[in-house]
Amino acid sequence: MNVELIYSVATLGLIGSVSAVILYFVAQKFKVIEDPRIDQVQEVLPSANCGGCGFAGCRAFAEALVMQGGEKGNLDGLKCPVGGNDVMAQVAGILGLTVEQQDPVIAVVRCNGSFANSPKKVIFEGATSCVFAHNLFAGEGGCPYGCLGLGDCVKVCNFDAIDIDKATGLPVVNEKCVACGACVTACPRKIIELRPKGKKDRRIFVSCVNQEKGGPAKKNCAVACIGCGKCVKVCAFDAITLLNNLAYIDPLKCRLCRKCAPECPTGAIHELNFPQKKETLATEINKTGSRNEALTEKVSEPAMTPDSKSGNNNGGISNET
Amino acid sequence: MLKTFKTGGVHPPENKITEKQAIKVLPVPAIVYIPFSQHLGAPAKVLVAKGDKVKAGQLIAKGEAFISANIHSSVSGKVQKIDEVIETSGYRKPSVIIEVEGDVWDESIDRSDRISKDIILSQKEIIKRINEMGVVGLGGATFPSHVKLMVPEGKKAELLIINGVECEPYLTSDHRLMLEKGEEILVGTQILMIALGVSKAMIGIENNKPDAIAHLTELAKNFNGIQVHGLKVKYPQGAEKQLIKALVNREVPSGKLPIEVGAVVHNAGTSFAVYEAVQKNKPLFERVVTITGKSVKNPGNFLVRIGTPVSDLIAASGGLPEDTGKIIGGGPMMGKALVSPEVPIVKGTSGILIMNREESGRQELKNCIRCGKCITVCPMGLEPWLLEKLVINENFEKAEAEKIVDCMECGSCHYTCPSKRPLLDYIRFGKGKVLQIIRTRNK
Amino acid sequence: MNLLTVSGSPHVFNDTSVSKIMWGVVIAMIPATLVSFWYFGLGGIIITLSAVIFCVLIEYLVQRYLLKEAPSVKDGSAVITGILLAFNVPSNLPVWELLIGCIVAIAIAKMSFGGLGKNPFNPALIGRVFMLISFPVDMTSWPLPVTNRMVLTDAVTGPTTLGILKEGLANGETVSQISSQLPAYQQMFMGDIGGSLGEVSALALIIGGLFMLYKKIITWHIPVSFMLSVFMFSGILYLTDPEHYIDPVFHLLAGGLMLGAIFMATDMVTSPMTYKGMIIFGTGCGILTVLIRVFGAYPEGVSFAILIMNACVPLINRGFKPKRFGEVVKNG
Structure with a gap:
């Protein structure tokens, strides 16, 4: 078999493996631990990104909901105007909290x-x-x-x-x-x-x-x-x-x-x-x-x-x- | 080769219809509306009440803030009421409404025609007097004059520039003033020189007014340190920064005041008002206003009491023409369109321009063809087409980086645009937004 | 009483307009059009007229029935594209090929981007290059100036001056050997040579250019920097080896350089907006033209050079800002 071919395969394989190992450690090092509930909350939000809640978008609002829900134990003052009571009830369900019904x-x-x-x-x-x-x-x-x-x-x-x-x-x-x-x-x-x-x-x-x-x-x-x-x-x-x-x-x-x-x-x-x-x-x-x-x-x-x-x-x- | 500024500029048709019309005195109106805020800065605080008798020249509202100006009654009579009156833009502003009875002036005002050349007051007294007499910049910006004379610490004024450019088409009030009150303007210039502590003053006049240049050059021979310079006609040469660039080739840095390069600019009309305030003890309560327009029967230059309704002035010029489409307070490039002829003339009204419907209408707008003409005419070296786009897309951060705040709203871009795009409308809107953003950030 | 109008300042406007500018360009193209009629006879007239009619018609149809907006053919920009397209093709081109070129130019290169003012590339050049690649034989067999102008004959065709040069050099001949076959400069200046309709007469194009300069439709920056950079670059090559590279005056007069520099590169929509940018743009066009002519496969490179530089225009606009008034100079 052609020696050059073996060399090429070996070199590329080696570079690949080394990079994979480096990437693995880098990924471990810079891993961001995120509350999985944020994703769940975001899932139930309407994804309109309208900013009606006062946050930059649905993702930011989801983060805020999870944060405040964890800190204060209630969701006062946070409301998704688009989703209304239904969505807020679902969010509260995910976070294990209750939310007051508000008039639309x-x-x-x-x-x-x-x-x-x-x-x-x-x-x-x-x-x-x-x-x-x-x-x-x-x-x-x-x-x-x-x-x-x-x-x-x-x-x-x-x-x-x-x-x-x-x-x-x-x-x-x-x-x-x-x-x-x-x-x-x-x-x-x-x-x-x-x-x-x-x-x-x-x-x-x-x-x-x-x-x-x-x-x-x-x-x-x-x-x-x-x-x-x-x-x-x-x-x-x-x-x-x-x-x-x-x-x-x-x-x-x-x-x-x-x-x-x-x-x-x-x-x-x-x-x-x-x-x-x-x-x-x-x-x-x-x-x-x-x-x-x-x-x-x-x-x-x-x-x-x-x-x-x-x-x-x-x-x-x-x-x- | 005559001097002018380098970057940008346009040359709109001059249309100085009234340049040969001597200044006439407009009869005192039957009623005047004097707004408390005729200047840049805080509104003045009212001192009179309903039913009070006032004389012409009497202080009726006091400017208490640092940037503010006193307001004096322009007529003698009885205060009918203090109410909100519509001004140029249609918004209501608190004003004093005075019913005129006779024409009695305050005793302290020297009403003789004698030109008094001896300046007896000291630097501080001059500034104080100018402040008391409510003198503001009469070119249109109405910035209180005494504030401009107080050189901030660490800065030094080297040069006084008197702005006799009058680069706006149609307007001739400064031109006539320079011809008829040349000597007074020069004395006023000397007073301003003393107030600033400078030994040199330059008067810049565009060479479409050769008679004014000749007249003032002749008179200036008797005054030390005052030079008269003819300038090439180019709009907007009357803007402070452009005038300084044209006369002494110094560029005021972006966002800074002219004092940064050692210059202070005052309008020729202001110089006359300073003369009257300091030498004659006369507050600023009347000014020269040009009434002009292609369809106006008797266009002319009038000495008008502050607070006179514009309709009185229009009546004196032969009435409102049939085909009126727009009434503009100021010149056609930077003036404001009036919502009604019933608004009062204020300190900043340099002219009333009546345009017929054909002239005043805007034309159909087309796509930007990226010809770049707006860039070549912008005196501030901005890119109006780009700013318009950024503002429409609400990209205000980028607009700020592109120096939208440097825009002085001269209108050259919109004037020159072959696609007739309302460039300045959007820039003005974006500028307001950006200034607001900057203010909240600095809080 | 009539209602007053309220609007922001300014209240007076210049009397220029898009259509005035566009019709000004059309007027500037009249001398070159007449010269092309003179040298190419009936064929030239047919090509020019049909190109203009096609372009205007296509723009009208696209706006009326596809985009459903008010047609703006009156502004004259489609007429310009038509004439420019005609200027760029040989006089014996089949009309149906021209029609395809017009469709590409107007419908694809212009209207699909949003119409006048929004197209990134010069429509006429896109149409021309499309035809050049699709119908290479028809697009490069150039009739020589005809003798009987009123009949549509199979004119004698031959290569352009640049084609003669390219072929000769490829065959290993030296410039002095080839030059005997080349027309005299005087002929090239007046237009008595084979080539595309509008490119033959440098004189007529320069007259048109001066008219546009006088009317302030264009500025001197692009044409002058374009020509100057062609002259200097080809001059340097000429000085290194006069037997291998032909002299710069030839480069200036041959092919579509004058047409490109005066009418194509100066198109407002597809050229930079600041003077600095215009000079960069013109210089880039010039250098690319010479590179393609001397080292490339095609004998002529003006169209490609301008199109490549068109693509750089947004970058140039971003990179070369006007000098801001009162800009604080660092270290100063």
Whole structure:
């Protein structure tokens, strides 16, 4: 047999074996001991990596869950908004802990300054970025607190759950929302808030964040909260507070009694997914233009087609107008 | 060969329609809105209350922070109320609203036309007076002037530069001021020289204003240490760093102030305001504003009281043209678009430019064709196309490494882009974001 | 009253636009086109027209039916690609081969990357190289300038000047022996030689280049550094052995060098963005061209040189930044 061949085989074999031994010891030396439960926890997480939990991704959140579960013995303050109670219960099962059931939340757009309610006073041209427009000027409708309608919230949403309605210029949250909170941080005007979904998706909130006095606020937008305080007086549960000319309904105290909404002189208080009261039906429809109310119609409609989001939205709008 | 700065720059059409229009005095308006924050830095603290009678030149708000400036009443009358009034951007800012009654000036103001050349105050007194009189940089940045005159410890000022460049198209307020108040500007320059403790001052004027160069050169013969230099026309030569580079070929290091290379830059208009403050005891409550535009009936330069609504000035120039598309406070390159003609004129308003709809619209944007024109025109040697991309992709760390903070928002890149990309919009947005990141990191 | 517009500064804009730039390039190519019509007659006209029509049509169809976006053929960039492609082929090329070249150039090299501004390689060059590799015989049999311009005859074909040289050297002849077969420099300058449509006349190309310089469509950096590096590199070779390497002036005038340096390498999309980068790019193109011409298998190397340097452009853009104003110089 050829000697060169034997030499080559022998040399390569030797190099291979030596490298294998070195690699083995290096691997032993640098071995990272990791809690196997981290992998298990990560397995049950939704892997959306949305950051809604406040961590860099599902892996980081899994690490945090296992760490805190080991140290404190509870999972307070840690929650996967996408997976909700089911996933948290599974995680707690893996870690041998219990977790409190939390009410599901959803993103709520607190502005109703549609083209009809807050007519354009100037035209904006330039980069389609709410942050940029916010730094440049008060907004096309003139309201320095209102929605700019350039869709920063839409851009950051990983779940296709928010979209700008072309008819009103306002973002609309649909049922795909998992309450990750990305839009809440993206909005330069802090218009979007996470609120409890409520029973049967019923919610009442003030759809305005304008802190100006009544006069200027009303000048720019027909449905602005003017800080009159009528809703505060009528509320039997101390759920409504008035701060800086703006009413706010605390969702934890609100019992959804629906007394406040008819009191509001500008229609800034929105009721979602309630059966329409007979006597208010006409006025409600007059006040529309709001995407949120479009949502009301959609969600409450059982024969809703699950596909084609835009079709849904248009359907909602055409019902309204 | 005339001097200019080397890196970048553009030459937009000058359109100095009003350069032959002598400064006219705008009649005192019926009502003025004086915001508390007309300068860079902290807003001034209000001293008057509803119903108070004020005189023109009376202190109505005091700048208490280090970087802040006093605000004086520009008219005599009664304080109607103190309320939030919309300003340029449409946001509401706290302001004093004064109903005008007559035109009574504070007694301490010397209203004679005599030019007083003898400077009697000492260095410290001058700075104190400038501070009291609420003088801010009138070129547009409105940085409180007295702060610029206090040379930080360890640094030494060698040279004062007076900025008479007025590189913005359309605007002519500094040009007219230099022609009509040349001597006062030179006295103001001397005052600033004393305040800084320097023996040399240079006045830089672009050579599209040969009459101003000739006039000031002639006058400067009677003043020690003041030289007038003509400069080649090139935008943005009026920017501090570019002007220093053009005149004395020194480069201010990135992120540093001009004092780093021993220079302090003041605007020609500021120099005039300093003269009035120090020699005439007159606070800064009126300024020259150019009202111009291709469709404006009677464009001109007006001496306007601070707080006058822009609509009053527009009325004086023949009314708002039919085809108005945009009203700009300042020049077309760096000015701000106004949301309404009802906003007040403030200390930083150097001009009001009315553009018709055709001029003002932005054109359809195309893909970047990587022509590199934005790089060649950037006076700061940045790469606007790259910064735009990084900002759109939200890669702010990289944008910071690419010196996005050095951008002075001159707009040359957007001006020159053949694809009409809104480069500066994105850069401005990214710059804000990066500055925010830097602030949180330094906390 | 009409609504006011609000936008960020600046509020005035230059009157240049992408389409103005592109049509400017088209105008700059007119002299060379006319020269090609003059020397190659009807064949030249047919090739040029069909290339332009194919390119525009393909771009329109791709945008309209594949990408479903608003067609942007009016910006003139497809016209440029068409003319450049025609400039790069012999006048007797079968039209169906040209059509394949156009499809590759527009559909693959340009539109599949996202259209104008996003293609990393010069589309016309990709189309040309594709045809060169697919149809080597048709692409390298060059008709000599015709005598009767109005008839489409089987023109006399022959190798290009560079082909003559390459073959002669390969057969062991010396430069002085070959030079008798080569056309005079004057002929090469005017364009009275065999070759691709647009590359023959250096004069017409230089006129076009000067027009683009005047219109500020291109800067001097790429063409000058390209030509200078070809001149210097081939000059060094010539000085070492004049019998083996031909003189630098020949290299400048022969083949597609002028066309490449003035029209192909200067394509904005596929060239670097800073002056420093442009000079590196041009120099790289020049050196590669001479390397391929002298030591490579192909007689001509401009297309390959430019394509190789196109691939380096992102790297050059990253490596050669403009000088930042006020940059703190270390040790200074």
